[in-house]
Amino acid sequence: MLARLVADKMQASLGRPVLVENKTGAGGRIAAEGLKTAPADGSQIMIANIVMMVLNPLVEKVGYDPVADFAPIARAGDYQIPLATGPMTGAKDFASLVAWLKGNPDKANYGVPAPGSLPHLYALQVARVAGVPMTMVPFRGGAPIATALIGSQIPAGLSAVADFAEQHRGGALRIVALSGTQRMPTLPDVPTFAELGLKGFDENGWNGFFAPAGTPAAVIERYNAAIVAALRDADVKAKLEALGFLVTTSTAQALGKQVADEREKWKPLLVEAGVVK
Numbered sequence: 001m002l003a004r005l006v007a008d009k010m011q012a013s014l015g016r017p018v019l020v021e022n023k024t025g026a027g028g029r030i031a032a033e034g035l036k037t038a039p040a041d042g043s044q045i046m047i048a049n050i051v052m053m054v055l056n057p058l059v060e061k062v063g064y065d066p067v068a069d070f071a072p073i074a075r076a077g078d079y080q081i082p083l084a085t086g087p088m089t090g091a092k093d094f095a096s097l098v099a100w101l102k103g104n105p106d107k108a109n110y111g112v113p114a115p116g117s118l119p120h121l122y123a124l125q126v127a128r129v130a131g132v133p134m135t136m137v138p139f140r141g142g143a144p145i146a147t148a149l150i151g152s153q154i155p156a157g158l159s160a161v162a163d164f165a166e167q168h169r170g171g172a173l174r175i176v177a178l179s180g181t182q183r184m185p186t187l188p189d190v191p192t193f194a195e196l197g198l199k200g201f202d203e204n205g206w207n208g209f210f211a212p213a214g215t216p217a218a219v220i221e222r223y224n225a226a227i228v229a230a231l232r233d234a235d236v237k238a239k240l241e242a243l244g245f246l247v248t249t250s251t252a253q254a255l256g257k258q259v260a261d262e263r264e265k266w267k268p269l270l271v272e273a274g275v276v277k
Contacts, residue, residue, distance in 0.1 A: 002077050002207060003047045005239055009230030014222070028052035033063045035070065040214035045073060045223065049207045050118060054262045059116050059275045066263075070210040072255035073220055074227040077245030078204040081122045081179040082190070084164045085156050086149035086172070094176045094196055097156065098130045104155070108134045111145040111157035116275035118205050119158035122179060124269055125200045126158075149173045160205075161187070161244040180204045185241050203262070204246065208255045220252050 007018040023031035023046075031046050038044040053066040064070075083094070088107075091097035101108045110127075112120040115138055127134040137154055139145045142163030148154045149164075150172045157164075161178070165187060168175045177193045178184060179201045193201035209227055211220060228249045230236055237247045250258075270276040 001243060002240065002245065005236050006047075006076065006209075006227060006230045009233050009236055010223075010226045013226035013229055028056070029062050029064075032066075032070075035210070035212055036064045038212050040071075040212040040216075042211060042215055042219035042223065045209055045211045047076065047207055047209055050205050050262065053208070053210075053259050054266060055116065055118065055270070058263065058267055058270055066259055067256075069213050071213050071215045071220055072252045072259065073209040073211055074224045074252065075248050075250035075255045075258070076207040076209060076227065076231060077240050078180065078206045078248045079245055080161055080184055080204050081119055081158055081201075082161050082164050082175045083122075083126060083156060083158050083177045083193075084146075084149055084168065084173050084175045086152060086154075086174070088149075088152035088155045091176065092174055094191075094193075097176055098132060101130065101132045101134065101155065105133065107155060108132055109137050109154050109156070110134050111137045111139050111148055111154045111159075113140070113142055113145070113159055114138055116270060116273055119160075120273055121266060121269045122201065123156075123158050124272055126156075129198050129200065146173065165244065177201075180246065182246070184244075184246065186244070203265075206248070206258075208250075208258075224252050 003020050007020050010018045023034060032052055035044060035046045056062055057066050085091045085097050089097055089100040091100055110123045112123055142159030145157040145159050146163050146167055149157050164175055167173045175190045178190050180192055181194050181202050231247050231249050240247050
């Protein structure tokens with residue numbers, strides 16, 4: 001949806017059609033490996049996220065180098081990582097959840113979509129700052145985590161905002177904190193970890209646009225301007241926020257630095273998670 005909303009607006013800026021082709025599978029590797037060998041003339045670009053460009057290349061063998069094989073264009077929508085709880089704890093805020101976990105160490109479990117996922121890495125940080133040893137329970141996606149929280153099968157869970165937002169609004173579960181440095185417009189009652197005085201949660205998950213390495217700088221600059229203009233469009237921004245995105249933009253250079261910096265940031269936690277030797 002992000003790609004299609006941006007592509008529709010880019011057409012006007014670029015003065016030519018912009019087609020979106022879904023290349024799914026293998027955690028984004030198929031799309032990335034295809035772009036790696038595409039002509040470096042601006043005819044093909046891709047939208048990729050932190051999993052494709054940072055996490056996956058650190059934990060498994062992929063057929064591309066996220067730094068050497070691609071030219072960054074622009075950052076796009078961020079997605080925040082929520083920490084949620086349910087009836088099992090009855091907690092209404094982060095402090096109450098931590099108190100419950102400390103008082104029930106034999107039940108201090110948390111659900112995440114997969115080992116080595118961004119929610120898993122944030123869960124390790126939650127356990128660290130809370131001073132509570134916690135045990136991971138992997139699920140196949142975020143929706144089953146919400147079901148387990150509501151059914152009092154686990155006391156805490158981390159996933160994507162979209163997996164918990166409606167249940168939070170309905171009172172079936174409670175999101176007690178979000179990653180990032182600003183509250184989510186559609187969840188104004190939920191504080192960020194930073195607001196709670198907790199360090200290490202400023203970064204969100206993110207999406208960005210990339211071209212093949214060697215794409216001329218003039219093409220990158222033109223695409224950056226078109227993407228930034230699309231993301232600043234009021235209609236696009238409103239639709240993305242409704243889907244759970246925080247609309248962000250950047251220069252090509254800033255996105256490239258982010259990819260490099262986050263590889264250094266997340267590798268130690270991936271080692272701690274047991275997915276990098």
